[in-house]
Amino acid sequence: MIRFDQATVTYRGGVTALDHVDVEIPDGEFVVIVGLSGAGKSTLIRAVNGLVPLTSGTVNVGDRDVGQLTKRQLRALRADVGMIFQHFNLVDRTTVLNNVLMGRLNRVPSWRSMLGWWGGDEVELAMQSLEVVEIVDKAYIRAANLSGGQQQRVGIARALAQQPSVLLADEPVASLDPPTSHSVMRYLQKVNRELGITTLVNLHFLDLAREYADRIIGLRGGRVMFDGPGSAADEKVFEKIYGRSLTADDVLEAEASL
Amino acid sequence: MSQVEHDDAGPPAASTAPGAQRPKRPRPSPFLVGGFAGLLAMTIATGADWEFGIGFSLIEVWDGFTRSNSPMRGLAEIDLGSLLGSRARDGFLETVQMAVISTIAGALVALPLALFNSKLGAPNRVAYALVKLFNNIIRSIPDLLWALLFVAAVGIGALPGILALFFFSIGVVTKLTSDTIDGIDHGPVEAARASGASHLQVLRVAVVPQVLPAYTSFSMYCFELNLRASAVLGFVGAGGIGAVIDFYRGQGQWDRVWGVVVGFLIVVIVVERISMALRRRLL
Amino acid sequence: MTGTQAPTAAEKRFEQAVRPEKPFNWFRLIVTAGVVGGFLIGALSVDANWPRLTEMPGELWNMAVLMFGELDLADVPDAAESMWESVAIAWLGTMIAAVLSFPLAFLAAQNISGRVSVGVTRQLLNVPRAIPEIIFAVALIPIFGLGPLAGTIAIGLSSTGTIGKLSAEIIEGSQRGPIEAADASGATTLQRIRWAVLPQVMPEIIAFWLYRFEINIRASAVLGVVGAGGIGTMLQQNIEFREWGTAGMALIVVVLVTIVIDTVSGMIRRRIIRGPKTKTSSARDTRTDAMF
């Protein structure tokens, strides 16, 4: 369970990106967060693993209060929470396998990870993660040589290698074309359904959100404007979240038909 | 599109794929293995204590630095007062004079050479090849070696130092500038050619204006290099602050040697700061 | 156009509008004055024996004739052996500098270390950068005696500054994404460096080590002038005692070896930066092809 309690983030410079947010996410749920650019989606997601500290209020992941953790405990929490990025954030110049093994860093002794001396178990786990996203055949290829969709699958595998209980994805399909976007979303859904990992995804395409989400949270100006099942989020709701009528830019398929 | 779907679109929520085989761990590339072996072989060959090696040993290095020795004692008792003496003042002045004269003269000669040292600027292949060869040879002779040669040719003093830095500057500025010329926009060059300009006219109106900021910047960089180099020319009799350092060293006055070195450091760092600020504005 | 008639008011305005006065270029004047003035003041005030400049071309010609007219192949083995010592000094010195500068580079990189560490390390790296190798060498000779060891350490210490500074800049140029990903998976600072930064920066850093090796060969070729080993001693003594043939052969060996090593090392550097050629870039191509 993830619980935001009056969570507020004010950045240096005075922008309030999260404004007294109260949200509770039970284990195993697939949650999609929508909102305009600047609405605070990334901030919400990054508060979960402590990449962005709260200004006031609390975030709890399980029984851990993120703001109260020591450095070491914070690293342990991050190891337990996988993250997927818009620009994949892979190390281009090394192999896919090495990228995935990055997900194991917190679980191996520091000196061994320095030498790159991974145990057989770690490599096995990395390989299995690659198998989940069906890209194990590329294990020894340099990440730079993969297509965008393939790179994002490696990103997912890296997060899975952490054996996380929570998965965060910050606009995981924003750099991909429509068919690839669906493919990546399906992998996320599969991971959520089959492995029971709580999943939080930021999206700005409404149709994608409605198609994959158990639950949609709509943000605007750092406040929760909507919180309910995907099926309940109709056009009216989206217009309220966005504060304007919808355009072709807000849906993925419109782009595809261009 | 069908290929895309095949490549990227995975099946919907199904169990893990049975199809794909795990690849075997590939052998490290021959380049990597060769490079590593070469590095190791070279280090052992140069460092080991044999006929063709230096006989490098960390113990010896440690012993050397921990044993009491005059240069390090001098460093502890550094004498900054030596900077105020007339000997040091004249040395610094001469160093700056040498650097100024040789940089300006060298950079002036380097501009036409740089034009000829690039594929775009050379009038023909023969000139290109000749200039390239000339420049490669100039550049492979270190500054101190130039100084040795000129001391032999014109006697000791500031003159051989100036000549040495002059040739050294030609090498540096020509190389850097011609590399820039190879990367410039060809549009203006074609426009000039199309208007019937001669080769030299093309260079003057279409190439030189494009490389002028870079050329100026390289010349200033070269001034920094010359200033630094002029501190050592004195060791072979070619004047400048190096002669002062060599004098104190000959007397065993290491406290004064270090005093002058610190003064030199300050001059170099200050000049580098100013020059870098100016160069950043140029580019 | 309007012949001899006085221009009308409209024409005057027309001319004023179209032809601006040529602006006076102060910048150009100042630069020209600075360069010409600097040169003249320098040339007139410096205590150089200018009249001897007229003898220079003749002297150089005589020297060249003597040097390259009396070449003796019997000198080649000696020259080659001394040059090898110079190469060895350059190589070991570069290795020492690589080892010393590597940790310092991370301490000096803004995206890895704190402000204090960066400031202090930067200043520390500035010192050896500004001091020429020869000065290190003369200070090391009383400690390690005449010979290549002093030269090696001199090259090592003085290159540490340059290599450290440039490596720090390369590290600062690495992408933030992978670092963020490492953080998000709970990595420690050392692990982050090892797995997110090193793979990005190692090729460039190693290539720079090689480049510095090329530069250090030029430096080590002259260290012998002060007795710190290598071919410099041979050059200096033979020039001083006017053994022109031997000096010429040594000079030829220096130039040839330098050019050959530059070329080979340059090729290796380009290969390192470019990375391995891959046969499997098709995936990305198909995708873009299919999209357009």
Ligand SMILES: Nc1ncnc2c1ncn2[C@@H]1O[C@H](COP(=O)(O)OP(=O)(O)OP(=O)(O)O)[C@@H](O)[C@H]1O
């Ligand atoms: N590091 C930061 N420092 C200062 N302000 C920030 C920082 N990060 C985000 N902000 C501001 O906080 C607000 C919310 O940012 P956030 O990144 O959470 O939005 P978002 O919904 O993810 O937008 P997008 O769709 O563009 O990614 C924005 O106004 C942004 O400018």
Ligand SMILES: [Mg+2]
């Ligand atoms: Mg965002």
